[in-house]
Amino acid sequence: MIHFETVTKIYNAKNVRKLILDGVTFTFEDKHNIAIMGHNGAGKSTLMRMLAGIELPTSGRVRRDEKVSWPMGFSAGFNGTMTGVENTRFVARIYGEDTETVLAQVQSFAELGESLALPISTYSSGMKARLAFGLSLAINFDCYLIDEITAVGDHRFKKKSEAALKDKIHDSRVIMISHSEKTIRDYCDSGILLYDAKLYFYDDLGALISDYRKFC
Amino acid sequence: MIRLLWLQIRVIAALTLRETRMTFGTSHVGYLWAIIQPLVSISFLVFLFYLIGRQSPYGTSLALFFATAILTLECYNKLSVSLMRAFTSNKSLLTYPMIKETDTLFARLLLIACTFIVINVLFYGGLIVLGLASLPAHPEKIVMAFLGTCALGFGIGTLNAILYQRSQAWQHVEKIFARPLFFLSGVFYIPSLLPPEAVAILRWNPILHLVEWTREGYFANYQSEVLSVGYPLAVAAVLMLAGLFWERISRKQRV
Numbered sequence: 001m002i003h004f005e006t007v008t009k010i011y012n013a014k015n016v017r018k019l020i021l022d023g024v025t026f027t028f029e030d031k032h033n034i035a036i037m038g039h040n041g042a043g044k045s046t047l048m049r050m051l052a053g054i055e056l057p058t059s060g061r062v063r064r065d066e067k068v069s070w071p072m073g074f075s076a077g078f079n080g081t082m083t084g085v086e087n088t089r090f091v092a093r094i095y096g097e098d099t100e101t102v103l104a105q106v107q108s109f110a111e112l113g114e115s116l117a118l119p120i121s122t123y124s125s126g127m128k129a130r131l132a133f134g135l136s137l138a139i140n141f142d143c144y145l146i147d148e149i150t151a152v153g154d155h156r157f158k159k160k161s162e163a164a165l166k167d168k169i170h171d172s173r174v175i176m177i178s179h180s181e182k183t184i185r186d187y188c189d190s191g192i193l194l195y196d197a198k199l200y201f202y203d204d205l206g207a208l209i210s211d212y213r214k215f216c
Numbered sequence: 217m218i219r220l221l222w223l224q225i226r227v228i229a230a231l232t233l234r235e236t237r238m239t240f241g242t243s244h245v246g247y248l249w250a251i252i253q254p255l256v257s258i259s260f261l262v263f264l265f266y267l268i269g270r271q272s273p274y275g276t277s278l279a280l281f282f283a284t285a286i287l288t289l290e291c292y293n294k295l296s297v298s299l300m301r302a303f304t305s306n307k308s309l310l311t312y313p314m315i316k317e318t319d320t321l322f323a324r325l326l327l328i329a330c331t332f333i334v335i336n337v338l339f340y341g342g343l344i345v346l347g348l349a350s351l352p353a354h355p356e357k358i359v360m361a362f363l364g365t366c367a368l369g370f371g372i373g374t375l376n377a378i379l380y381q382r383s384q385a386w387q388h389v390e391k392i393f394a395r396p397l398f399f400l401s402g403v404f405y406i407p408s409l410l411p412p413e414a415v416a417i418l419r420w421n422p423i424l425h426l427v428e429w430t431r432e433g434y435f436a437n438y439q440s441e442v443l444s445v446g447y448p449l450a451v452a453a454v455l456m457l458a459g460l461f462w463e464r465i466s467r468k469q470r471v
Contacts, residue, residue: 053313056468070311077311082237093230094312096223 002028002051002068002143004199007060009046020046022197023060030066034175035184037208038194039216044177045071047194048145051175066142072133080121084112084131087120095139102138109164110134111157130157137164144168146176149183181209227314231323250331254294255338258286265404273406275435280349283339284434285403285427288361291332292369292423293394298324299373300390303381318463321374329366336362349434357433361426364448368422371455378462402427408441415442422448 004026011018020043028034028051038044048071049055050062070077078087085103092102107116110130120128136144144165165174169187178184184191184205191208193200195215202208236247262279272278299321306320343349352358379386401423407415418424419442428443 054310058468068313070313077308079234079238079308082234086234086237090230090234091312093233094227094314096226 001030001066002062002064004028004050004057005061005063007050007057007062009043009050009055010058011043011046018043019197021050021057021199024197024199026199026201028175031173032190033169033173033188035188035191035205035208036175036177036194037179037184037191037212037216042194042216043197044194045147048147048175048177052145067140068143069136069139069141069145071145071147072136078120078128078132081119083119084116084123088116088131088135091135092139097139102135105138106131106134109137109160133161137168140172142172144172144174144176146174146178148177148179184209223314224319227319228322228326231309231315231319232326235323235327251334251338254290254332254335258283258290258339261286270404273404273409274431274438277343277348280340280343280434281431282403283343284430285401287332287336287339288365288427288430289397289401289403289423291328291362291365292372292426293397294328294332295325295366295369296372296376296390296394298328299370300376300380300387302373303377317377317467318460321370321377325366325370325373328369332362352434353436354433358430359433360445361429361433364429364452365423365426367452367456368426368448371452371459374459374463375455378459378466397421397423400424408439418442419444419447422451 004021004024007021007024007026009020011020036044036047046055050057051064052068052070053062053064054070077091079090082090084106088103088106089099092099110116110133112127112131115123115127116131120131123131165187168174174187176183176187188205191202191205193202193208193211193215200211202211236250239250262282265282266278270278272281274281302320302324303317306317309315309320310317340349340352344351376386376390380390400418400421402418407418407424407428410418425443425445425448428440429445429448431438432440432443
């Protein structure tokens, strides 16, 4: 589970103060696949970065007792001058996984073939996303954070990714940001509305989506 | 606790490996340049002074006298400059929650320290093989001076990293301070033989002490009037604590 304890997050960008979370106490319970909804700029991605532990709250604490992924969906965190193989090994190492096992899984999933031995700077954005996705699947997280599933690769690869992710959900769980009702219904069983710097929990996806439409 | 320690070791080891690749390209021999580069530039400098026909201020070997100062100074400079960019060039790494900015500092420290151990061994070893130097008289002093140099470089480098992240203009200011060090660190002279007025000013420079310490380690009878062992270590400790403390309290604003 991931527990927020009176978490406040304020952003200061160029003298504009923005309140994203206002003293929120909330527990993201185990075994729940949770959708996060909210209007553009409400701070969903920031919330996700706090779940991942990349961003610190302005005040309050975030505690997690499960292995949480980095926010998937963007392929930052790769180094352009290093090859796909080297980047893969690096990530495997910091997560304490066996490098060659992870590499073999990435190789078979991402279907990058020989390109894996080339520097990341030569990759197309699709290739990068495939590598990032394959890599996060190869490392066994308890909780996958997904920031807006984007269409990765061609139709066949998309189907393959969807199947792999659904397979993962058997043992792990997801917390995902999405605006798409279909995606949410596919993967999640409950949801959160981020509105006016507060979190509102919904057991029922129908209620979440209707409130999302009403307020956002 | 042990799990956290293990995580820390794992992260720093992975980062260090990554740094070697990043700085010197993807080929396996790329890292050799890290060693060859300073080795060649120091040899060139020594050769230049040799051509000018300078006599060694102490002992018979000009190369050895310079090396004791230049290797120390180079190690310090390398740390100070390379740590300065540790935060800004490793932004993408912060995607991974277990990597803290300080880890990138530790990784660079480890890499540069190891590199300079190899450089020191090769350079002094080379001089010994060529008959330009004898074995060091007090190796333990050389080791201590080297550790002191690393600590000082790490302290300054950490402060540089924070300042550089706040304003890129810091790199120019840093240069103003770093340039004169070549003349202030006893590279071409024996500090103890300078007039007391000069010594009174020069002894504020902690690197001079480290150079003198190295020389006392290398030469059997080198008696430094300037050296006070506690001074560079105290400066290093204060800078390190200040740097790490500032990093910690400013983390929320920076990340």
